[in-house]
Amino acid sequence: MANDDKNTDSLDKRIGQAEHHLANPKQAHHSRARMPADAMALIGRIATELVAGIAVGTFIGWMLDQWLGTLPLFMIILFFLGAMAGMVNIWRMATGQGLKLGYFDQHRPDQDNNNQN
Amino acid sequence: MHSPVEQFTIKSLMQLELFGYDVSFSNSALFMMLAVIVSTLFLTFAMRGRNMVPGRLQGAAEMMYEFISDMVSGTVGSEGRPYFPFIFTLFVFLLFGNMLGLIPYSYTFTSQIVVTFVLALFIFIGVTLIAIFKHGTHFLTFFVPPGAPKVLIPFLIIIEVVSYFVRPVSLSVRLFANMLAGHTMLKVFAGLAVMISGAGGVYAPGAILPFLALVGLTGLEVLVAALQAYVFTILTCMYLNDAIHLH
DSSP states (O other): TTTHEEEEEHHHHHHHHHHHHHSTGGGGGGOOTHHHHHHHHHHHHHHHHHHHHHHHHHHHHHHHHHHHTTTTHHHHHHHHHHHHHHHHHHHHTTTTHHHHHHHHTTOGGGGTSOOOO | OOOOTTTOHHHHHHHHEEETEEEEEEEEHHHHHHHHHHOOOOHHHHSOOOSOOOHHHHHHHHHHHHHHHHHHHHHTOOGGGGGGGHHHHHHHHHHHHHHHHTTTTTTOOGGGGGHHHHHHHHHHHHHHHHHHHHGGGGGGGGGSSSTGGGGGGGHHHHHHHHHHHHHHHHHHHHHHHHHHHHHHHHHHHHHHHHHHHHHOOOGGGHHHHHHHHHHHHHHHHHHHHHHHHHHHHHHHHHHHHHHHHHO
Protein backbone atom coordinates (compact mmCIF):
# COMPACT_ATOMS: atom_id res chain seq x y z
CA MET A 1 0.00 0.00 0.00
CA ALA A 2 1.07 3.54 -0.76
CA ASN A 3 0.62 5.01 2.68
CA ASP A 4 2.48 2.26 4.49
CA ASP A 5 5.36 4.56 5.34
CA LYS A 6 3.02 7.16 6.69
CA ASN A 7 1.33 4.61 8.91
CA THR A 8 4.63 3.37 10.28
CA ASP A 9 5.71 6.95 10.92
CA SER A 10 2.60 7.79 12.87
CA LEU A 11 2.87 4.49 14.70
CA ASP A 12 6.42 5.34 15.76
CA LYS A 13 5.20 8.72 16.89
CA ARG A 14 2.38 7.18 18.87
CA ILE A 15 4.71 4.62 20.47
CA GLY A 16 6.90 7.54 21.46
CA GLN A 17 3.94 9.34 22.95
CA ALA A 18 2.84 6.25 24.82
CA GLU A 19 6.32 5.77 26.26
CA HIS A 20 6.43 9.41 27.31
CA HIS A 21 3.02 8.99 28.87
CA LEU A 22 4.19 5.92 30.79
CA ALA A 23 7.27 7.74 32.01
CA ASN A 24 5.28 10.74 33.27
CA PRO A 25 2.04 9.10 34.29
CA LYS A 26 0.46 11.81 36.39
CA GLN A 27 0.53 14.62 33.86
CA ALA A 28 -2.62 14.09 31.89
CA HIS A 29 -4.86 13.29 34.80
CA HIS A 30 -5.27 16.51 36.74
CA SER A 31 -8.81 17.35 35.80
CA ARG A 32 -11.23 15.97 38.35
CA ALA A 33 -14.19 15.21 36.14
CA ARG A 34 -12.09 13.47 33.53
CA MET A 35 -14.91 11.21 32.52
CA PRO A 36 -18.65 11.33 33.22
CA ALA A 37 -18.36 8.06 35.12
CA ASP A 38 -16.46 9.93 37.85
CA ALA A 39 -19.39 12.27 38.40
CA MET A 40 -21.87 9.38 38.29
CA ALA A 41 -19.76 7.45 40.76
CA LEU A 42 -19.90 10.33 43.25
CA ILE A 43 -23.69 10.10 43.54
CA GLY A 44 -23.73 6.69 45.14
CA ARG A 45 -20.84 7.36 47.46
CA ILE A 46 -22.33 10.11 49.61
CA ALA A 47 -25.09 8.10 51.33
CA THR A 48 -22.92 5.05 51.96
CA GLU A 49 -20.12 7.18 53.36
CA LEU A 50 -22.45 8.75 55.95
CA VAL A 51 -24.13 5.51 57.00
CA ALA A 52 -20.85 3.59 57.10
CA GLY A 53 -19.27 6.31 59.26
CA ILE A 54 -21.98 5.98 61.90
CA ALA A 55 -22.01 2.18 61.73
CA VAL A 56 -18.25 1.80 62.04
CA GLY A 57 -18.00 4.44 64.80
CA THR A 58 -20.69 2.76 66.85
CA PHE A 59 -19.12 -0.64 66.31
CA ILE A 60 -15.66 0.52 67.44
CA GLY A 61 -17.29 2.15 70.48
CA TRP A 62 -19.15 -1.04 71.31
CA MET A 63 -15.94 -3.07 71.03
CA LEU A 64 -14.16 -0.65 73.38
CA ASP A 65 -17.07 -0.92 75.83
CA GLN A 66 -16.94 -4.73 75.73
CA TRP A 67 -13.25 -4.55 76.49
CA LEU A 68 -13.43 -1.93 79.25
CA GLY A 69 -16.85 -2.83 80.63
CA THR A 70 -18.30 0.66 80.27
CA LEU A 71 -21.16 -0.25 78.03
CA PRO A 72 -23.01 2.80 76.78
CA LEU A 73 -20.18 5.33 77.19
CA PHE A 74 -17.81 4.85 74.23
CA MET A 75 -20.61 3.63 72.03
CA ILE A 76 -22.35 7.00 72.39
CA ILE A 77 -19.16 9.05 72.01
CA LEU A 78 -18.01 7.13 68.96
CA PHE A 79 -21.46 7.24 67.42
CA PHE A 80 -21.07 11.00 67.11
CA LEU A 81 -17.40 10.80 66.13
CA GLY A 82 -18.35 8.27 63.46
CA ALA A 83 -21.01 10.61 62.11
CA MET A 84 -18.37 13.36 62.01
CA ALA A 85 -15.93 11.07 60.20
CA GLY A 86 -18.62 10.39 57.63
CA MET A 87 -19.23 14.10 57.20
CA VAL A 88 -15.51 14.79 56.85
CA ASN A 89 -15.27 12.10 54.18
CA ILE A 90 -18.19 13.59 52.27
CA TRP A 91 -16.75 17.08 52.56
CA ARG A 92 -13.42 15.88 51.18
CA MET A 93 -15.14 14.09 48.36
CA ALA A 94 -17.36 17.05 47.47
CA THR A 95 -14.47 19.51 47.46
CA GLY A 96 -12.53 17.22 45.15
CA GLN A 97 -9.77 16.27 47.55
CA GLY A 98 -10.41 12.58 47.07
CA LEU A 99 -9.17 10.73 50.11
CA LYS A 100 -6.50 13.24 51.01
CA LEU A 101 -6.02 14.20 54.60
CA GLY A 102 -5.50 17.64 56.03
CA TYR A 103 -7.19 20.95 56.42
CA PHE A 104 -4.96 23.27 54.37
CA ASP A 105 -6.45 25.91 52.18
CA GLN A 106 -6.53 24.19 48.79
CA HIS A 107 -5.46 27.31 46.89
CA ARG A 108 -2.14 27.78 48.63
CA PRO A 109 0.53 27.41 45.96
CA ASP A 110 2.93 25.36 48.11
CA GLN A 111 0.26 22.70 48.44
CA ASP A 112 -0.48 22.44 44.75
CA ASN A 113 2.28 20.00 43.91
CA ASN A 114 1.56 17.68 46.79
CA ASN A 115 -0.18 14.41 46.08
CA GLN A 116 -2.33 15.49 43.18
CA ASN A 117 -4.78 12.92 42.01
CA MET B 1 -45.73 -15.36 42.67
CA HIS B 2 -42.09 -15.41 43.72
CA SER B 3 -40.82 -12.95 46.27
CA PRO B 4 -38.49 -10.33 44.76
CA VAL B 5 -35.72 -11.27 47.19
CA GLU B 6 -35.94 -14.98 46.50
CA GLN B 7 -33.32 -14.59 43.77
CA PHE B 8 -30.68 -13.95 46.46
CA THR B 9 -31.06 -17.28 48.28
CA ILE B 10 -27.95 -19.36 48.53
CA LYS B 11 -28.54 -22.93 47.43
CA SER B 12 -25.89 -25.49 48.00
CA LEU B 13 -25.30 -27.54 44.89
CA MET B 14 -22.88 -29.97 46.45
CA GLN B 15 -22.69 -30.77 50.16
CA LEU B 16 -19.17 -30.51 51.49
CA GLU B 17 -17.78 -30.39 54.99
CA LEU B 18 -14.25 -29.55 56.06
CA PHE B 19 -13.09 -29.75 59.70
CA GLY B 20 -16.68 -29.36 60.86
CA TYR B 21 -17.30 -26.28 58.70
CA ASP B 22 -19.93 -26.17 56.02
CA VAL B 23 -18.02 -25.48 52.81
CA SER B 24 -20.72 -26.59 50.39
CA PHE B 25 -20.38 -25.61 46.77
CA SER B 26 -23.19 -23.09 46.37
CA ASN B 27 -24.76 -21.27 43.44
CA SER B 28 -22.77 -18.21 44.55
CA ALA B 29 -19.51 -20.15 44.32
CA LEU B 30 -20.57 -21.54 40.95
CA PHE B 31 -21.02 -18.07 39.52
CA MET B 32 -17.72 -16.88 40.99
CA MET B 33 -16.06 -19.77 39.19
CA LEU B 34 -17.98 -18.94 36.03
CA ALA B 35 -16.83 -15.32 36.24
CA VAL B 36 -13.22 -16.49 36.48
CA ILE B 37 -13.59 -19.02 33.66
CA VAL B 38 -15.56 -16.75 31.31
CA SER B 39 -13.23 -13.79 31.80
CA THR B 40 -10.13 -15.97 31.31
CA LEU B 41 -11.61 -17.52 28.17
CA PHE B 42 -12.70 -14.12 26.87
CA LEU B 43 -9.29 -12.51 27.37
CA THR B 44 -7.34 -15.48 25.97
CA PHE B 45 -9.66 -15.93 23.01
CA ALA B 46 -9.80 -12.21 22.23
CA MET B 47 -6.02 -11.84 22.33
CA ARG B 48 -5.14 -15.02 20.43
CA GLY B 49 -4.54 -13.17 17.13
CA ARG B 50 -2.27 -10.50 18.62
CA ASN B 51 -2.98 -8.35 15.59
CA MET B 52 -1.40 -4.96 15.15
CA VAL B 53 -4.80 -3.63 14.14
CA PRO B 54 -7.21 -5.19 16.64
CA GLY B 55 -10.54 -6.69 15.68
CA ARG B 56 -13.65 -6.20 17.77
CA LEU B 57 -12.93 -8.73 20.50
CA GLN B 58 -9.27 -7.81 20.72
CA GLY B 59 -10.32 -4.15 20.79
CA ALA B 60 -12.62 -4.83 23.73
CA ALA B 61 -9.91 -6.70 25.62
CA GLU B 62 -7.33 -4.01 24.90
CA MET B 63 -9.78 -1.30 25.93
CA MET B 64 -10.26 -2.96 29.31
CA TYR B 65 -6.51 -3.33 29.76
CA GLU B 66 -5.80 0.28 28.80
CA PHE B 67 -8.64 1.59 30.92
CA ILE B 68 -7.24 -0.03 34.07
CA SER B 69 -3.66 0.76 33.07
CA ASP B 70 -4.57 4.45 32.75
CA MET B 71 -6.48 4.30 36.01
CA VAL B 72 -3.52 2.85 37.90
CA SER B 73 -0.98 5.27 36.45
CA GLY B 74 -3.41 8.17 36.81
CA THR B 75 -4.20 7.64 40.47
CA VAL B 76 -1.12 5.88 41.84
CA GLY B 77 1.61 6.83 39.37
CA SER B 78 4.48 4.65 38.20
CA GLU B 79 4.92 3.14 41.69
CA GLY B 80 1.55 1.50 41.14
CA ARG B 81 2.75 -0.72 38.28
CA PRO B 82 3.60 -3.75 40.48
CA TYR B 83 0.00 -3.79 41.70
CA PHE B 84 -1.51 -3.56 38.22
CA PRO B 85 -2.13 -7.32 37.81
CA PHE B 86 -4.11 -7.42 41.04
CA ILE B 87 -6.16 -4.31 40.18
CA PHE B 88 -6.89 -5.61 36.68
CA THR B 89 -7.94 -9.03 38.01
CA LEU B 90 -10.17 -7.36 40.58
CA PHE B 91 -11.86 -5.21 37.96
CA VAL B 92 -12.40 -8.05 35.49
CA PHE B 93 -13.71 -10.37 38.22
CA LEU B 94 -16.24 -7.80 39.46
CA LEU B 95 -17.24 -6.71 35.98
CA PHE B 96 -17.90 -10.26 34.81
CA GLY B 97 -19.62 -11.10 38.10
CA ASN B 98 -21.97 -8.14 37.76
CA MET B 99 -22.62 -8.74 34.07
CA LEU B 100 -23.20 -12.50 34.41
CA GLY B 101 -25.68 -11.68 37.17
CA LEU B 102 -27.81 -9.76 34.68
CA ILE B 103 -28.46 -12.87 32.59
CA PRO B 104 -31.87 -14.31 33.50
CA TYR B 105 -31.75 -17.37 35.84
CA SER B 106 -28.19 -16.58 36.85
CA TYR B 107 -26.95 -15.57 40.27
CA THR B 108 -25.30 -12.26 41.23
CA PHE B 109 -22.61 -13.07 43.79
CA THR B 110 -21.79 -9.37 44.27
CA SER B 111 -25.24 -8.93 45.84
CA GLN B 112 -23.94 -10.81 48.90
CA ILE B 113 -22.38 -8.55 51.54
CA VAL B 114 -20.09 -11.41 52.62
CA VAL B 115 -18.48 -11.58 49.20
CA THR B 116 -17.94 -7.84 48.80
CA PHE B 117 -16.90 -7.35 52.43
CA VAL B 118 -14.25 -10.06 52.28
CA LEU B 119 -12.90 -8.54 49.05
CA ALA B 120 -12.84 -5.09 50.66
CA LEU B 121 -11.28 -6.40 53.88
CA PHE B 122 -8.57 -8.19 51.93
CA ILE B 123 -7.78 -4.95 50.08
CA PHE B 124 -7.92 -2.92 53.31
CA ILE B 125 -5.50 -5.22 55.15
CA GLY B 126 -3.23 -5.51 52.13
CA VAL B 127 -3.07 -1.76 51.62
CA THR B 128 -2.41 -1.16 55.33
CA LEU B 129 0.42 -3.72 55.26
CA ILE B 130 1.91 -2.06 52.16
CA ALA B 131 1.82 1.29 53.97
CA ILE B 132 3.46 -0.18 57.08
CA PHE B 133 6.20 -1.96 55.12
CA LYS B 134 6.91 1.11 52.99
CA HIS B 135 6.86 3.73 55.71
CA GLY B 136 7.31 1.88 59.03
CA THR B 137 6.21 3.90 62.03
CA HIS B 138 5.94 6.97 59.81
CA PHE B 139 2.65 5.37 58.76
CA LEU B 140 1.10 6.57 62.02
CA THR B 141 1.48 10.20 60.94
CA PHE B 142 -1.19 9.32 58.40
CA PHE B 143 -3.72 9.86 61.18
CA VAL B 144 -2.44 13.32 62.10
CA PRO B 145 -4.01 15.69 59.61
CA PRO B 146 -1.59 18.44 58.63
CA GLY B 147 -2.69 22.04 58.99
CA ALA B 148 -5.01 21.43 61.93
CA PRO B 149 -5.03 23.62 65.06
CA LYS B 150 -2.99 22.01 67.89
CA VAL B 151 -5.88 21.92 70.37
CA LEU B 152 -8.02 19.89 68.03
CA ILE B 153 -5.40 17.28 67.12
CA PRO B 154 -6.34 14.53 69.66
CA PHE B 155 -9.94 14.88 68.63
CA LEU B 156 -9.12 14.84 64.91
CA ILE B 157 -6.92 11.77 65.30
CA ILE B 158 -9.94 9.79 66.52
CA ILE B 159 -12.01 11.05 63.59
CA GLU B 160 -9.25 10.11 61.14
CA VAL B 161 -8.90 6.64 62.65
CA VAL B 162 -12.65 6.08 62.40
CA SER B 163 -12.73 7.39 58.84
CA TYR B 164 -9.86 5.01 58.01
CA PHE B 165 -11.81 2.04 59.33
CA VAL B 166 -14.89 3.19 57.42
CA ARG B 167 -13.11 2.37 54.17
CA PRO B 168 -13.71 -1.38 53.90
CA VAL B 169 -17.31 -0.93 55.01
CA SER B 170 -18.23 1.84 52.59
CA LEU B 171 -16.30 0.09 49.80
CA SER B 172 -18.21 -3.16 50.23
CA VAL B 173 -21.61 -1.71 51.11
CA ARG B 174 -21.64 0.44 47.98
CA LEU B 175 -21.21 -2.49 45.58
CA PHE B 176 -23.49 -4.80 47.54
CA ALA B 177 -26.29 -2.23 47.99
CA ASN B 178 -26.28 -1.22 44.34
CA MET B 179 -26.50 -4.78 43.10
CA LEU B 180 -29.11 -5.79 45.70
CA ALA B 181 -31.33 -2.76 45.04
CA GLY B 182 -31.02 -3.04 41.27
CA HIS B 183 -31.87 -6.71 41.09
CA THR B 184 -34.76 -6.37 43.55
CA MET B 185 -36.17 -3.53 41.47
CA LEU B 186 -35.93 -5.57 38.27
CA LYS B 187 -37.78 -8.43 39.93
CA VAL B 188 -40.48 -6.10 41.34
CA PHE B 189 -41.22 -4.58 37.94
CA ALA B 190 -41.17 -7.99 36.26
CA GLY B 191 -43.57 -9.32 38.88
CA LEU B 192 -45.82 -6.30 38.38
CA ALA B 193 -45.98 -6.89 34.63
CA VAL B 194 -46.88 -10.55 35.16
CA MET B 195 -49.51 -9.73 37.78
CA ILE B 196 -51.22 -7.05 35.69
CA SER B 197 -51.34 -9.22 32.58
CA GLY B 198 -52.64 -12.04 34.77
CA ALA B 199 -55.54 -9.85 35.89
CA GLY B 200 -56.87 -10.19 32.36
CA GLY B 201 -59.64 -8.29 30.60
CA VAL B 202 -59.33 -4.53 30.32
CA TYR B 203 -56.34 -4.44 32.72
CA ALA B 204 -54.08 -6.67 30.66
CA PRO B 205 -52.81 -4.00 28.21
CA GLY B 206 -51.62 -2.00 31.25
CA ALA B 207 -48.85 -4.57 31.72
CA ILE B 208 -46.98 -2.82 28.92
CA LEU B 209 -46.07 0.04 31.31
CA PRO B 210 -44.07 -1.93 33.89
CA PHE B 211 -42.63 -3.95 31.03
CA LEU B 212 -41.32 -0.79 29.35
CA ALA B 213 -39.92 0.35 32.69
CA LEU B 214 -38.25 -3.05 32.98
CA VAL B 215 -36.54 -2.60 29.62
CA GLY B 216 -35.22 0.80 30.72
CA LEU B 217 -34.14 -0.53 34.11
CA THR B 218 -32.25 -3.41 32.52
CA GLY B 219 -30.27 -0.87 30.53
CA LEU B 220 -29.63 1.10 33.70
CA GLU B 221 -28.47 -2.07 35.46
CA VAL B 222 -25.92 -2.74 32.73
CA LEU B 223 -24.55 0.75 33.41
CA VAL B 224 -24.61 0.19 37.18
CA ALA B 225 -22.85 -3.17 36.79
CA ALA B 226 -19.97 -1.59 34.89
CA LEU B 227 -19.94 1.56 37.02
CA GLN B 228 -19.80 -0.24 40.35
CA ALA B 229 -16.95 -2.46 39.17
CA TYR B 230 -15.19 0.77 38.14
CA VAL B 231 -15.92 2.51 41.47
CA PHE B 232 -14.65 -0.45 43.48
CA THR B 233 -11.48 -0.55 41.42
CA ILE B 234 -10.74 3.18 41.43
CA LEU B 235 -11.25 3.37 45.20
CA THR B 236 -8.80 0.49 45.59
CA CYS B 237 -6.35 2.54 43.51
CA MET B 238 -6.92 5.59 45.72
CA TYR B 239 -6.31 3.59 48.90
CA LEU B 240 -3.17 2.19 47.32
CA ASN B 241 -2.07 5.72 46.42
CA ASP B 242 -2.57 6.81 50.05
CA ALA B 243 -0.56 3.82 51.23
CA ILE B 244 2.32 4.41 48.85
CA HIS B 245 2.56 8.21 49.07
CA LEU B 246 1.04 8.95 52.48
CA HIS B 247 0.79 12.73 52.36
